Amino acid sequence: MSGEKIDQMIRSSVMEDASSLEMDSADMDSAHGPSGYRGLFKCSNIFLYSLFASLGGFLFGYDQGVISGVLVMRDFETRFPRIGGNGDLQGWVVSIMQLGAFIGALINSPLADRLSRRYSIAVACVAFLIGSVLQAGALDNSMLFVGRFIGGIGLGQISMGVPLWIGEIAPPNLRGSAVTLQQFAIASGIMISFWLDYATQYIGGIGEGQSQLAWRLPFSLRVVPAATLLIGCFVYLPFSPRWLVKVGREHEALAVLSRLRKLPENHPVVQAEITQIKAGARFDALTIKEKFPNAKTPAQIAYQxxxxxxxxxxxxxxxxxxxxxxxxxxxxxxxxxxxxxxxxxxxxxxxxxxxxxxxxxxxxxxxxxxxxxxxxxxxxxxxxxxxxxxxxxxxxxxxxxxxxxxxxxxxxxxxxxxxxxxxxxxxxxxxxxxxxxxxxxxxxxxxxxxxxxxxxxxxxxxxxxxxxxxxxxxxxxxxxxxxxxxxxxxxxxxxxxxxxxxxxxxxxTKGIPMEEMDKLWGGNEGKETAERMARIQNELQCESRNIPIYSKTSSYSDEVDIELQEQY
Structure with missing residues (x-):
């Protein structure tokens, strides 16, 4: 069989396979069930995992809200007179947390890749707990500032880590709704902290005799959800299947995905989704290799x-x-x-x-x-x-x-x-x-x-x-x-x-596929992405059917020729 004939047959096969994959993807979305909150309640395990992880969002919102009430409490102003009567220092008490969060957000990406998504959340909880203890027990300005800065580092990590983890464990039809739980938790944390401040201000009275518990208690109570999330990272939350594939633990990724979807490992929906995850991992690797051929180290790649x-x-x-x-x-x-x-x-x-x-x-x-x-x-x-x-x-x-x-x-x-x-x-x-x-x-x-x-x-x-x-x-x-x-x-x-x-x-951007955003902004990234993904899909199809991956520049051995003739 000639190389030209083989080329035509494989091109035809790739087109059929691509069409088949699109159909499988549509069928898979349908098989997962409805979207929105109805879908979340139907997929109770995804709902519960996402809700539990959203404790991170609750911490984020709680810390944002609790400081507003504390700053105007009588006992706090008495114990920290330089802060109570100084707008500049009040600004720094609030803002030092954001400065720490800025650092936390920057360092979380390499931690999430290195340690896993869920363990990066655990590290964030440890930083937040340390900061919370320092704030609740603060005896002077420096102790308060250090506590808010360290707690801010944890919040910055949480603001990146929790949505990333939720997005990677949720099925396509529930990804938006599941991540929405994180935003809802932030708003809930703000609301609860506001009302808690309102309630605790009455401890010892709202005048000169106000107890220090009026402001120390709101600072202290946030250790409960933080400790709960920390423990859950080790005993409840699963690894992200996408992270497991990224680090080469594909068999474990399949088992976790099967448990998340409540389907056996050989179910077509699970098999289709794990194939998509593998394709995504290969796409990232191939993109880096083709776009930055001279970048050899992770630092060089990141720079490019x-x-x-x-x-x-x-x-x-x-x-x-x-x-x-x-x-x-x-x-x-x-x-x-x-x-x-x-x-x-x-x-x-x-x-x-x-x-x-x-x-x-x-x-x-x-x-x-x-x-x-x-x-x-x-x-x-x-x-x-x-x-x-x-x-x-x-x-x-x-x-x-x-x-x-x-x-x-x-x-x-x-x-x-x-x-x-x-x-x-x-x-x-x-x-x-x-x-x-x-x-x-x-x-x-x-x-x-x-x-x-x-x-x-x-x-x-x-x-x-x-x-x-x-x-x-x-x-x-x-x-x-x-x-x-x-x-x-x-x-x-x-x-x-x-x-x-x-x-x-x-x-x-409503209704525009991500791959077509170049029509709005220019560039040809979408076309290059589609071509690269088509090659990866061809590889996965060939692997599943035990066909050697075809390349026009490769030599055609007799063995390959015979195998292709048998296939077609």
């Missing part, structure tokens, strides 16, 4: 991948969009409210020791409620529309709050209704943030990058989020003291920038 993001115009444009969206998410002022809500409510005239904390608790409830329908809204109405609607109402909220503050700044006591009106618009702002930029700022960057540089790009974008978060935490108490109502005009300006930028510059 990051360099590509800045030197290729279509990639640098996407990177700017992802980073700017993360920046604007923070500069809408949401975390200024989360961190300093009691201080803000005091500044707009809500007097008394408990009323600002009570109003802050409402912020937490609204944040949770508005998060529930977020994914459905985004999928139905698209990214741009939801962002613009959210930006309009957030802008309106900041403008009204700032104006009320400017008018009644010196007469809140005689105009209590104006203070409550301002508080209502703070709640209104939180509602519109939660379903819009609070959700889409995390979805959009995952969609627009080619697979080969997606992880690196996301790492940069998330680091921008943490640095922006750090800046907001640092400057907000200073602005509330120095420019007062101007603080809300400041955030109003950025919400308007968000609206205008989305309207004139941000493309709509």
């Amino acid at each position: 991948q990051y360099k590509e993001l800045f030197t290729q115009r279509h990639l640098s444009k996407r990177l700017f969009v992802a980073c700017f969206l993360q920046f604007l998410q923070q500069f809408t002022g949401v975390n200024a409210i989360i961190y300093y809500a009691p201080k803000m409510f005091k500044s707009i005239g809500l007097s008394g020791n408990s009323i600002p904390l009570l109003a802050t608790g409402v912020v937490g409830i609204i944040n949770v409620v508005a998060t529930i329908p977020a994914i459905g809204i985004v999928d139905n109405f698209g990214r741009r529309g939801v962002l613009m609607v959210g930006a309009v109402f957030m802008s309106l909220s900041h403008f009204i709050i700032a104006t009320l503050y400017a008018i009644y700044e010196n007469s809140w006591a005689e105009n209590l209704s104006a203070g409550w009106a301002a508080a209502s618009f703070v709640w209104f702002f939180v509602f519109h943030f939660a379903y819009s930029v609070g959700c889409i700022s995390w979805i959009y960057p995952t969609e627009i990058f080619p697979l080969g540089v997606r992880a690196q790009a996301m790492g940069i974008a998330i680091s921008v989020n943490w640095i922006s978060n750090f800046v907001i935490g640092l400057i907000t108490p200073i602005m509330l003291t120095q420019i007062r109502f101007g603080t809300f005009y400041f955030f109003f300006a950025f919400t308007m920038i968000l609206f205008l930028w989305v309207m004139f510059f941000l493309p709509e």
Whole structure:
């Protein structure tokens, strides 16, 4: 048989195999069952695993929320007088955690690859526990600062590790819903910390006799979910099947996947999914080999991948969009409210020791409620529309709050209704943030990058989020003291920038496959990805049918010729 004849037959076979794989993929998605929350309850093991891992998100939200109430407690101000009366130091108490989280987010990727996804979460829990103990037992400023910095490192790792692990164990039809549990847990942690602060402030009274337990107890209680998650990493959570394939433990990956899907190892759905996982692992290896042939060490490969993001115009444009969206998410002022809500409510005239904390608790409830329908809204109405609607109402909220503050700044006591009106618009702002930029700022960057540089790009974008978060935490108490109502005009300006930028510059990505994003952004990464994946699929098909992998540049031995003739 001639080489040309063999070439034609194998090309025909590859086309048939590719079509077959697409069919198998569609059948597999259907076999997994419904999507959304209905699918989560049907696949109870995925729901429970994801819910348990989302304790990491709960820790994230709890730590963000608990500090706001602690800063205004009487006993805390008495024991830390330099912090209680100093906006600059209050900013550093809040922001030092974000600085640690920035470092934690950067170091988590190599840890997750080296130790496994679940053990990297365990390391994060240890750091968070150490930080929590130091904060709960703080006797001076330095002990408090060190505790928040170390705890922040753990939170940064958690913010990367938990969504990564959930995304890798969930089936395709539940991946979005399962990761949503992480976001819901963050909002729940914020809400519970707000109300816990409100309750514990009464320990010993809200005046001079307030007990130190009023603020030490909220700091201490977070060790319970952290310790629970740490233990669960060793005795409950499974390894990620994708990580197991990545490190060459394919038989173990098959067993774990079978247990996750509640199907036998030889079931067509399990076999199809493990084949996809193997294809993904080979794709990553082949991409690195073909794009960076001179890169021999992991450090050299990483350098080339990051360099590509800045030197290729279509990639640098996407990177700017992802980073700017993360920046604007923070500069809408949401975390200024989360961190300093009691201080803000005091500044707009809500007097008394408990009323600002009570109003802050409402912020937490609204944040949770508005998060529930977020994914459905985004999928139905698209990214741009939801962002613009959210930006309009957030802008309106900041403008009204700032104006009320400017008018009644010196007469809140005689105009209590104006203070409550301002508080209502703070709640209104939180509602519109939660379903819009609070959700889409995390979805959009995952969609627009080619697979080969997606992880690196996301790492940069998330680091921008943490640095922006750090800046907001640092400057907000200073602005509330120095420019007062101007603080809300400041955030109003950025919400308007968000609206205008989305309207004139941000493309709509709803319904566009990831491989076709080049039509929006330029470049040919999608075409190269498709061709590379087709070759890998051909390899896997040949392996499953015991056919030697064909190459036009290879020599045709008699044995290969005979085997191909027998096959065809």
